[in-house]
Amino acid sequence: MKYFIEEKGCRFNILTWNKTNPTPATDGTYLPDIEYCLVFKGKGSPKYNDGYELKSKWYVSPLNVKDKDKYLHPTIKPLELVKRHILHSTQPNDIVLDCFCGSGTTCVAAKETGRRYIGMEIDKEYWKIANDRLNGINASGQMSIFTDFEKVEKEKI
DSSP: OOOOHHHHOEEEEEEEEEESSSSSSOOOOOOOOOEEEEEOOOOOOOOOOOOOGGGOSSSOOOOOOOHHHHTTOOOOOOHHHHHHHHHHHHOTTEEEEEEEOOTSSSHHHHHHHHHHEEEEEEEEHHHHHHHHHTTTTTSOOOBBBTTHHHHHHHHHH
16 A cells, blocks of 8 residues: 555655663653654655765664753754754755754754755744854853864865
8 A cells, every 4th residue: 555645756764863872761661762753755856865874764872961961952863863864865055944943953954064944943942042052052151162163174174
């Protein structure tokens, strides 16, 4: 049986983030050690980019506690994971949409990979954190003067 979206000419993939250190509180259920991301591509969409390191549907890493503390968001995603998926599925200057922007990880990943972005967030506190983060300011108000310095140094190499 075909899925409805396939009948309409769309393709989809399920990507996973497999956590090596999930929170142990399960309340009698399975560990929360996998998160899913659904990727839909419409009829006539550009092909995915090449690069073996970008094509895996799964990503394994620990919870990024450091970023969780830095940006005060309980479900923050690893920046490298999001960047990898953006690099695989978009072209430079494409627009990346994140309807549940949270602390702005997807917007930061889009910015750092040369994509434009639209981020939406209903929670005013997280919206402010995401905006500050895009400007090099963490949730405690500390600004990093080296925000773009590392990127500039990498481009010189």
